[in-house]
Amino acid sequence: MLNRVALFAALDGRIAEAARTGRILGVLMLRTQRMREFDLLFGYEAGERVASAMRIALDGALRTVDEVVQIGECDFAMILPDLHDRNHAALAAAKLVRTLQLPLDIEGRQFLAPAAIGAAVYPDDGADADLLCRHADIACAEAASGSERFALYASPELPDAFAHGDLRDAIVRNQLLLFLQPIVALQGDRGARAEALSRWTHPLHGAIAPEAFIQVAEQTGLISELTRWNFNVALRHAAQARDRGHPLALSLNVSIAVLQQPTFVEQVLGMLRFWNVPTELVTLEVTESGLMRDLAHCERMLRQLRDHGFGIAIDDFGTGYSSMAYLKRLPATELKIDKTFVLDMTRDARVVKLVGSMIDLSHHLGLEVVAEGVEDAETLALLRGLGCDHAQGYYTGRPLPAEAVLAALESGARY
Ligand code: C2E
Numbered sequence: 001m002l003n004r005v006a007l008f009a010a011l012d013g014r015i016a017e018a019a020r021t022g023r024i025l026g027v028l029m030l031r032t033q034r035m036r037e038f039d040l041l042f043g044y045e046a047g048e049r050v051a052s053a054m055r056i057a058l059d060g061a062l063r064t065v066d067e068v069v070q071i072g073e074c075d076f077a078m079i080l081p082d083l084h085d086r087n088h089a090a091l092a093a094a095k096l097v098r099t100l101q102l103p104l105d106i107e108g109r110q111f112l113a114p115a116a117i118g119a120a121v122y123p124d125d126g127a128d129a130d131l132l133c134r135h136a137d138i139a140c141a142e143a144a145s146g147s148e149r150f151a152l153y154a155s156p157e158l159p160d161a162f163a164h165g166d167l168r169d170a171i172v173r174n175q176l177l178l179f180l181q182p183i184v185a186l187q188g189d190r191g192a193r194a195e196a197l198s199r200w201t202h203p204l205h206g207a208i209a210p211e212a213f214i215q216v217a218e219q220t221g222l223i224s225e226l227t228r229w230n231f232n233v234a235l236r237h238a239a240q241a242r243d244r245g246h247p248l249a250l251s252l253n254v255s256i257a258v259l260q261q262p263t264f265v266e267q268v269l270g271m272l273r274f275w276n277v278p279t280e281l282v283t284l285e286v287t288e289s290g291l292m293r294d295l296a297h298c299e300r301m302l303r304q305l306r307d308h309g310f311g312i313a314i315d316d317f318g319t320g321y322s323s324m325a326y327l328k329r330l331p332a333t334e335l336k337i338d339k340t341f342v343l344d345m346t347r348d349a350r351v352v353k354l355v356g357s358m359i360d361l362s363h364h365l366g367l368e369v370v371a372e373g374v375e376d377a378e379t380l381a382l383l384r385g386l387g388c389d390h391a392q393g394y395y396t397g398r399p400l401p402a403e404a405v406l407a408a409l410e411s412g413a414r415y
């Protein structure tokens with residue numbers, strides 16, 4: 001790669017910025033496909049002329065914040081900060097492919113320089129410059145052999161057998177990351193609160209979706225260790241925040257397999273004692289679908305936890321077999337409406353009614369409500385109007401590395 005050092009230096013800075021702000025960063029790799037023909041037509045200086053014409057075309061199609069780095073004779077990498085989502089990277093790649101389907105003007109001659117473009121995004125497809133570029137390159141190779149000429153990196157399915165070993169190593173070597181996402185009070189001021197979410201970037205495969213590795217952990221028995229890791233790191237940050245004068249309430253996810261362990265209550269109390277965090281600052285989240293698998297036992301365990309002062313949230317509400325009967329039986333303090341409902345609120349008035357009745361139902365049962373997946377101001381306004389108590393979503397705050405959240409708290413950011 002010609003200008004690898006410059007590209008990596010530019011990318012490192014942008015990645016650090018994206019990690020700080022929680023924004024999505026895109027990397028595009030563009031490879032030109034007819035270089036032999038250019039050489040024959042324009043002689044040995046062909047590369048330079050085609051490259052400068054391409055650069056003008058690319059700059060014209062990109063936003064001013066985007067950066068173009070030449071990495072080969074007629075090959076480019078593009079760094080796109082502040083994307084809305086991964087699809088945004090694919091849209092940009094599609095636009096550039098279309099741009100290069102128009103002939104370039106090279107010294108008065110019209111010339112076609114078709115290209116293939118691969119895209120990868122931070123943090124989904126890799127946590128560092130090297131991995132992001134490799135994945136964008138893989139996508140580019142795929143684009144070159146397909147008909148669309150652009151492709152977004154798709155991570156291969158992780159074979160479970162080795163995923164298990166890798167995940168165990170990652171837990172033991174403390175290579176998972178803890179992200180915190182704010183849970184914002186919509187009525188009144190309640191103090192800072194955040195949900196602890198685990199992140200795993202595989203050394204070869206890049207970021208693995210939490211749903212995927214949590215499932216591997218549950219199937220292989222690693223979930224106890226993962227939970228212990230997640231709780232300890234989250235509590236350490238809460239303790240640190242409190243010591244610096246910024247108390248932070250935590251929501252922690254508990255898999256049903258973990259809740260079923262007879263020693264779970266003792267274990268979690270032990271961790272709280274160790275970090276000197278009171279149970280009143282901790283809400284344990286259990287998914288609705290998990291609860292339904294073993295209702296009687298869950299009910300007993302949750303009651304013990306509730307008696308010790310923990311908050312209990314029913315997570316992903318609406319995706320399982322929601323029934324009034326079990327809601328009444330459970331010692332829950334909070335209900336989290338699944339994001340699939342919240343995401344549809346601005347598109348479908350019936351969903352607004354549905355969410356409204358979930359909120360009313362919860363309030364009747366004495367439960368507070370968190371709406372998950374609040375992605376825009378309009379949804380937030382609707383929820384406020386419906387009397388929803390808390391919001392959690394990309395609009396009110398993306399999940400960020402725990403250190404960044406602590407720094408934000410210290411700088412006086414409201415959570
Ligand atoms: P969850 O507990 O329902 O966590 C909320 C999920 O919604 C998170 O996904 C979060 O990133 C995502 N989210 C938040 N706001 C928005 C939004 O505005 N739009 C959209 N589209 N999504 C939003 P994430 O981090 O991928 O985690 C997925 C699930 O994995 C979590 O769902 C949780 O059930 C599980 N999980 C994550 N970490 C742990 C862990 O340490 N232990 C256990 N047991 N489960 C975990």
Ligand code: MG
Pocket residue numbers: 195253285315
């Ligand atoms: Mg949760």
Ligand code: MG
Pocket residue numbers: 315316336338339372
């Ligand atoms: Mg949820």
